[in-house]
Amino acid sequence: MSLPYDDRDGKIWMDGTLVEWRDAKVHILTHALHYASSVFEGERAYGGKIFESRRHSERLRKSAELIDFEIPYSVDEIEAAKRATLDANGLTDGYVRAIAWRxxxxxxxxxxxxxxxxxxxxxxEWGAYYGDAKMKGAKLDLSKWKRPSPETIPSAAKAAGLYMICSMSKHAAEVKGCSDALMMDYRGYVAEATGANVFFVKEGEVHTPLPDCFLNGITRQTVLGMLRERGVTVHERHIEPAELEGFEQCWLTGTAAEVTPVGRIGEFSFEVGQLTRDIALGYEELVRR
Structure with missing residues (x-):
């Protein structure tokens, strides 16, 4: 059993200072605890280097702006804080969580x-987000919750409050023996999993939902670049749920998920095909360069 996250050895960087892990605390009347005024980033370090670190730091500051506050640290200072945290914990491969809040x-x-x-x-340290799904393919439920309209939320922000329905969807999926859940958007189009973007393959071409009401993930953008470098035709578009039946392969992308094959979504099955394997392997090689 893994240790609880509030009871571990190590250091956490807080407001400019490295503190003992167990001493990294906030008051019960912290605004973010009551009103979700918080933004965060999930990042992975490989061989001592955080993949796309600066883009994550830039997005953290932008997310804060989108929910109406300013982080009192520059991108360079955030970069230094992440480096100091990795070094203080003796980590070369690991997961990095930067968070800012009122x-x-x-x-x-x-x-x-x-x-x-x-x-x-x-x-x-954090291993594969979906366990052995990288080999066999993850099993996904279909969530009853939908990603909201961008007129109701700042959908481009990686903000804590936007994940409430994601947690609910993932919990419901786990009860059914699934790894995650696929969510539709407010119009009924296929959107994303609870913490990862989704890609489909049909007749050698890739189809992925247009991120016009959910986060355009950094890993998603990286994989799109990989596909285009390989000459694979990519369609970023609105995808109807009924189209799931016709897709042959499927995978998820995200900093935590990396590139994870999907074997099943609800009643629809997918093969862990050659393109999925190539992109997963290519991504593993890319992040360790």
């Missing part, structure tokens, strides 16, 4: 403009 202060209601913005970085 803390406790004079405001304790919906408005929180006077509260300080805080930031932390933690890092730990």
């Amino acid at each position: 803390g406790a202060g004079p405001d304790m209601g919906v408005a929180s403009a006077r509260n300080p913005v805080r930031m932390a970085v933690a890092a730990w």
